[in-house]
Amino acid sequence: MNRCIRHAAVFCLLLLAALLANSARVQVLRAGSYDGNPANRRVTVAR
């Protein structure tokens, strides 16, 4: 059973890795295009 518990733990680790990679994508890599989207009201709100 120990082997399978480790496999399940590795599976959860993969889920975490996917989340971290995706946060880097949204918050850093694609951040420029999201910030520049004309529908993003943040720029007008800040003024």
Place this chain on the structure above:
Amino acid sequence: MSAPSATAPTAPPAPAPRLPTRRGVELSLIVAAVLVSMYGYAEVGFARHGVLPPGAAGYGCGLAGLALLAHVAVRARAPYADPLLLPIAVLLNGIGLVLIYRLDLEPVLGPRAAPAQLVWSSIGVGLFIAVVLMLPDHRVLARYAYLSVTAALLLLAAPIFFPAINGAKIWIRFAGFSIQPGEFAKVLLAVFFAAYLSANRAALAYTGRRIVRGRRLSGLSWLRRLQLPTGRVLGPVLAIWLVSVGVLVLERDLGTSLLFFCLFVVMLYVATGRTGWIAVGLLLASVGAFAASSLEPHVRGRVSDWLHPFASIDAGIGPGQLAQSLFAFAAGGAFGTGLGQGHSYLIGFAAKSDFILATAGEELGLVGLCAVFALYALLVARGFRAGLALRDPFGRLLAVGLASLLALQVFVIAGGVMDLIPLTGMAMPFLAQGGSSVVTNWIIVALLIRISDRARRPEPTPAAEEAAEEADKVGGPAA
């Protein structure tokens, strides 16, 4: 007079080496967790109004009092419990309260929610203490397997008779309270799965039909090892699948249904060690997902939102919720705008519950988000660790089930609001506004505390066991 006893007192038996209980570590980590939360609360006030918020003292004392009560309970009844579990739960709950308090400052998001959340956290900690004090041993729970599955099914079925709120029938309302019974059902189902699977492990693992027979395929030996389970054992699996599909269709709750099914497949795999079960699970899940996405308009909408989050902008009707959430994450960037200085209220409805992570992402940045994910990862890892250290199959499966439950929940909702998977409504454990969820997660942590106490506790007579081992070594010749 007995002279010998005066001159040579009988030496007391050498005390067995006392295992460190690490309760001091726990206490200092709890103090740190409370201080971090109070700092966050103060920062929100300074950023918005330039003064310390008026409720800071009460809020800090409330959180600290709850944490200390829980710590005292653990110290009294679970002295060997894992010292990281409780501080992480306190910190996550504290961060959640800070974020909800921060969103309360935006009047567009409706009435204040932080005081109610603090009340629910107190109820959660109360139940945590009750579980730690009154549950002598986690193995007792195995006796109530069928009671807990009945209760879980009743809880799951109850909201069908209540009107749908915001498109999902997952709420029960009475006396001004609204409760999500599906949250409690999660723990009950984890207990039932652990009990059922630990009792039927052998039957599930060793009966089966090989898909490929014959010796000619010697190069494909893995294919011959792949076995399909027999119909008799497949029955319960199909039943669980039907229940989760039923939840999906009757209550339109995609997240819960997905969660139950994934939890069951993971626990089934751990109990039996058969990869065939994963294949069966993936097959059933994909059939269910395909049927749901082609038949249910609600689900189809979620999938198309996931694939094209900006479709509503292109159509000229402004950004949808998911687009607003992505804008919030992007505005945070690597280091965030700082607490109280973001615009995540633009998300609107559900900003305090399902989309709470967007506020964390915008105001704490990628750095803060990674820290939050690391806290969840530590919690999950300590759960798995307790499962590995235990000896009884029920406890091991329960630990694995509860840890996976937390991990799956975090993945489903965090992946949903960040456009990694289709968005499904689910509470971020400890962070999101929602009483049922907070209470349930405190119960999960209490069970993990109970299990880890058993896992780390030394055997009743370690000295006797060591002596037996020594005797074995001396008696048996070295091979």
